[in-house]
Amino acid sequence: MELLQPTSWEEALAAKAAHPEALPLCGGTDVMVDVNFARERPETILDLTRVAELNEVGTGDGTIRIGAGVTYTRAIRELGGALPGLAIASRTVGSPQIRNRGTIGGNLGSSSPAGDALPPLYASHAMVELASSASTRTIAVEDFITGPKRNVLAPDELIAAVHVPRARGPQQFSKVGTRNAMVIAVCSFAVSIDLEERTVGTCIGSAAPTPRRAREAEAHAGENLDWERRTTPSDATIARFGELVGRAADPIDDQRGTAAYRRHALAVMARRTLTWAWSACA
Numbered sequence: 001m002e003l004l005q006p007t008s009w010e011e012a013l014a015a016k017a018a019h020p021e022a023l024p025l026c027g028g029t030d031v032m033v034d035v036n037f038a039r040e041r042p043e044t045i046l047d048l049t050r051v052a053e054l055n056e057v058g059t060g061d062g063t064i065r066i067g068a069g070v071t072y073t074r075a076i077r078e079l080g081g082a083l084p085g086l087a088i089a090s091r092t093v094g095s096p097q098i099r100n101r102g103t104i105g106g107n108l109g110s111s112s113p114a115g116d117a118l119p120p121l122y123a124s125h126a127m128v129e130l131a132s133s134a135s136t137r138t139i140a141v142e143d144f145i146t147g148p149k150r151n152v153l154a155p156d157e158l159i160a161a162v163h164v165p166r167a168r169g170p171q172q173f174s175k176v177g178t179r180n181a182m183v184i185a186v187c188s189f190a191v192s193i194d195l196e197e198r199t200v201g202t203c204i205g206s207a208a209p210t211p212r213r214a215r216e217a218e219a220h221a222g223e224n225l226d227w228e229r230r231t232t233p234s235d236a237t238i239a240r241f242g243e244l245v246g247r248a249a250d251p252i253d254d255q256r257g258t259a260a261y262r263r264h265a266l267a268v269m270a271r272r273t274l275t276w277a278w279s280a281c282a
């Protein structure tokens, strides 16, 4: 197996252009599992761990630019104020060891419907920055992931960063697993309240081929929350929100849970997270 170890972003992009078949490795917490279980037998690995540019976090124009190599541990430590939903979701990932190695860029690269960083990114309308040695493009995270473990990365491209609007209101994330830690989500849900735009962003995890926004639920919450006085919403408003989130899912039965359980759990998580988030607006 050939191992390419660029030490700068420019070198990394040049290496990917010269070796489009090379499998990028950031924290390796997905790649090495696939190699160990012989699901991947890459001839070439592009090790990105020495590319310092990927570890940068930048702020500007109300948006946080998170380099693809930023770990969950750093998201928890550094982004809790600006992006609370992402920080809460990061706390649910794996164990301390996985959170120290695993990256936001790797979660995007794996494009699993169960990736825990993804629902908060969808709920906040994040944009993914992709680069090749020839050009850079930025696309909505919803357009980046196209199916289970599939995305639009071209063979000569790498994920440079994700751009996430700074929270303009409370955010929440909730995850159901078969135990409390070190667990792949049975299903998950993220909500993001934008007090300036008076909108609610949502995303369902692990209950459709990709993470998925619950758009009808978003519209319902936007229309029925009392943005002026921020009073407690009626039980009917909250219940309808949960129902619409459950209906937006397209879950399957598998070893982690049934489709019916996932829909039920999503409705419960949606009701809870909206209640928690809205009560923080008072």
Ligand SMILES: Cc1cc2nc3c(=O)[nH]c(=O)nc-3n(C[C@H](O)[C@H](O)[C@H](O)COP(=O)(O)OP(=O)(O)OC[C@H]3O[C@@H](n4cnc5c(N)ncnc54)[C@H](O)[C@@H]3O)c2cc1C
Pocket: 023, 024, 025, 026, 027, 028, 029, 030, 031, 032, 033, 048, 068, 069, 092, 093, 094, 095, 098, 101, 102, 103, 104, 105, 106, 107, 108, 109, 110, 114, 115, 116, 117, 153, 157, 158, 159, 160, 182, 183, 184, 185
């Ligand atoms: C024990 C264990 C527990 C886990 N628990 C969770 C959990 O609770 N929640 C969760 O969401 N995940 C979990 N994971 C999965 C994994 O940790 C995450 O998906 C993590 O975000 C992957 O990041 P990484 O940097 O390790 O990615 P890597 O393994 O390095 O890469 C993952 C994929 O992304 C590609 N890639 C990486 N960086 C780039 C880049 N810059 N450009 C283009 N492609 C790139 C790789 O080629 C590969 O396809 C767990 C894994 C393990 C082993």
